[in-house]
Amino acid sequence: MNNSPQTRDITCPETDQTVIDRWLHGLSEDTQRLYKRCVNEFLEWVKKPLCEVTLTDLQGWQETLSDFAPHTQRLKMTGVKSLLSFGHQIGVLQKNVSFGLRQPKIKDTLNERILSEEEVAAMIETQTNKRNQAILLLLYTAGLRVNELCLLRWKDLSARVPGGQLTIFGKSGKTRIVVLPEPVWQHLCKLRNNALPSDPVFMSREKDSLGTTLDQSQVNRIVAKAASEAGINKKVSPHWLRHAHAIHSLSRGAPLHLVQNTIGHSSIVTTSRYLHAHIDDSSALYLNIRTQTTEQSTQQSTDGDQHKPQEQKQPPIKVQKKTSVVKCPNCKSIELQQSGFQVLADGLNHQRFRCQNCDYVFTPPLEAG
Numbered sequence: 001m002n003n004s005p006q007t008r009d010i011t012c013p014e015t016d017q018t019v020i021d022r023w024l025h026g027l028s029e030d031t032q033r034l035y036k037r038c039v040n041e042f043l044e045w046v047k048k049p050l051c052e053v054t055l056t057d058l059q060g061w062q063e064t065l066s067d068f069a070p071h072t073q074r075l076k077m078t079g080v081k082s083l084l085s086f087g088h089q090i091g092v093l094q095k096n097v098s099f100g101l102r103q104p105k106i107k108d109t110l111n112e113r114i115l116s117e118e119e120v121a122a123m124i125e126t127q128t129n130k131r132n133q134a135i136l137l138l139l140y141t142a143g144l145r146v147n148e149l150c151l152l153r154w155k156d157l158s159a160r161v162p163g164g165q166l167t168i169f170g171k172s173g174k175t176r177i178v179v180l181p182e183p184v185w186q187h188l189c190k191l192r193n194n195a196l197p198s199d200p201v202f203m204s205r206e207k208d209s210l211g212t213t214l215d216q217s218q219v220n221r222i223v224a225k226a227a228s229e230a231g232i233n234k235k236v237s238p239h240w241l242r243h244a245h246a247i248h249s250l251s252r253g254a255p256l257h258l259v260q261n262t263i264g265h266s267s268i269v270t271t272s273r274y275l276h277a278h279i280d281d282s283s284a285l286y287l288n289i290r291t292q293t294t295e296q297s298t299q300q301s302t303d304g305d306q307h308k309p310q311e312q313k314q315p316p317i318k319v320q321k322k323t324s325v326v327k328c329p330n331c332k333s334i335e336l337q338q339s340g341f342q343v344l345a346d347g348l349n350h351q352r353f354r355c356q357n358c359d360y361v362f363t364p365p366l367e368a369g
Helices: 016-024 029-046 055-064 070-089 117-125 130-141 146-150 182-192 216-229 238-251 256-263 268-277 292-304
Strands: 157-159 164-169 175-180 203-208 211-213 336-343 349-355
Touching (some): 016 029, 016 070, 117 130, 117 238, 130 146, 130 238, 146 216, 146 238, 216 238, 238 256
Antiparallel strands (some): 164 175
């Protein structure tokens, strides 16, 4: 006779809403809102409880999404897959029928959302409203997500020498510290006036449940308007400035792991996407293409330039074999090759280098010469 205590049957049926509530528990409000919409759309279409859903049902619903962009399709399917996986993990669903579902491939469009340093500078400088200017400065210099910016309180800011720092409670409940340059810190301090430590850094005219926190939609409008006033004919969002932070800091020699920690990526693989989003070289430039068509095109270009002022030719590329100043930030090698110039936000040409050891291209900090 078995006298051991009887264990509870964790596979006992529960209502779908109970499972959904347990699945959403602890997620951010934005994630909950997104997942609820995806799951509700699926349940309204499939018209059966979760325990009866099959892989065929998932594939059938996926086919109905064919008119949506691949990114939207993947987003909708991800929410349903996550719920079914969770239900199986806690024992409510006997099988994870979403395991065999193939997601659509998504083109990496990061390179389509890149702002130059000149464009970022123009967005910031055209702002006459000090609060809006500070919003742009923080989104860019700290690489913040828009919700992280909206949730900032004065108690999250602290002074240091020089400048200051932010304590960010970010995605997935992770806390990180972001150091701010002195000019950005001073700009923020001028906004505080008599605000209490618990007050939001960026105020709104309309109160919400937290007090007077600026709404994310308002930040979207501020950024879009700043881009328009700067003459940027793109649909710029706050996340573009986060992209710009990563790409510009990497191109100027910031270590990959430091960028990862600053902007709060959980995986360095995610941060490494920025290394490939804006490249300066291609093997195509090393090919010797000499055909009748290309020679005619070259001749036509030369003929058309006869009446234009001659541009000054770049000096031949030289290899710096020995230097005690400039080193590759990636591998610390001093075997560097000059790789042209880059115009930065100060309007000056800054020398770029390519590392002969690891092929890393970078622009040294100004003090490095």
